[in-house]
Amino acid sequence: MLPGPSNDDRTSRREFVRNGLRVAGLTGAGVAVGALSHRGAAADTVWQIDPRKCLSCSRCATECVLEQSAVKCVNWFPICGYCDLCTGYFEPQPIGLDTGAENQLCPTSAILRKFIEDPYFEYKIDEDLCIGCAKCIEGCKLFGNGSFHLQVRHDRCLNCNECAIARSCPGDAFYRAPVEKPYYQFTT
């Protein structure tokens, strides 16, 4: 009679189940930790535009997956000159320095001009009208301080994993900004 297998070498059913649960538990914990860390990393950054690299090419107006682009013009007031003849607001050759549609550079009249005191005017953006075409930004940069600039507005942006505008940006101006600083910070 041949000797049978020793009980010492065999795994009991109870041990087999226990080991299986242990492996399954560790695997599940690993998957959970990985998923959480990935989710945290994705939420830690958002898309933003570096105005120094922006070429005002207008692709922000057309490339966004949203029907109305999440990219809007923003006026950074600390460097705005509050100019009467704002080259971001007026056509290069305006008929008059007033709010007549024929004088305005913006194709959707999204810039609001308000008299402050002689000779200063304030310019605000109506973001529901702004399409992010950057025409005003080019005018402001060419003659002025560059206070008009494009920014991704996070109340609209879907924060796509692969941003369609960033992919086509010829100036490579899109970057991932930390959520603590979701907008570009100018230095004076």
Added chain:
Amino acid sequence: MNSETGGRWTRRQFLGGTAVAVATGPTTWAAPQTAAAAAAVDENPWRYDVDRLRQVDPALIGYERVAGFAVAASGVRRLVWTTPRELWVTAGRSLLAYDLGGAKVAEVAIGDVVRCLALAPDGRLFVGLRDRVEVYDRQGQRLARWPAVSGKPFLTGLAVGKDMLFVADSGNRVVYRCDLEGRIQLRIGEKNPERNIPGLVLPSPFLDVELGGDGLLRVTNPGRHRVEVYTVDGALELAWGRAGVALDAFCGCCNPIAVSLLGDGRVVTAEKGLPRVKVYGAAGGLETVVAGPNQFAPVGSDERSRGKPDTALEGLDVAVGADGRVAVLDLVGSTIQIFQPKGVAAVAA
């Protein structure tokens, strides 16, 4: 493959090939990138188009270029004639002297970034830093260091007379009249309804001052698009200029950014945005154009200027020599060009 080594690369060939690849790689990568960026800008349906405004009718240009050279330094800002054959330029923390052939003949190191410069009749150089004036001799020896100006000073222009210096402070929006020891005697150009002075408007840091042979000051007021004429006692005598892209007007948000005076009181102005140098009569009528936008480096044409606002690049400075020639410093291209009226016999460089 190398036949002499049986088709194998020698170590020298391998290293040489690697070096060539490393050297040419960025160039071949960057060229399509730059071309793609340029194409994207050209295809823009909402392009801010001022190309037509860059054209100036050649018949209206009354000056011709007689010399020019590159300034091999960064941060050039202002220039003055010191002799009919020598120009001094501020460049970062130094003053550079050039002859009209473009040879550097002197260099003076300054402890801070130089914002403006003026030459006194006795040969001393008044150097404007951000918040103070320093005085140097032509050999670079510092003779005096004036106390800092209070408030938010940003000095951008100097004009020197026989016994007084005028300091344009764009930060505080005022021109100071100082004695030659640095004591402020008078503030000129500040808003004063009782004296009918509207005040200086400076959306960007450009305030220039020049003292004419008639004893009157010419002060730029770029936010109001005009040149103002003051007595040395601060009374506003005259103001002229209007906003617009037309040739006789001052373009953009804030121009002119620099002035210089011809011997007969006519005014040479420099603009940014559309870089233009023009000559106006003493009462403000446009007389002729010295140089149009096509004669200067276009903003956005290179990596240095692309994407930057105009005020970060500054534009032009002008200086009129004793013989009427106009020197123009192009801050974007870092070049100096010399112009003289057409039909005048050329002066040897």
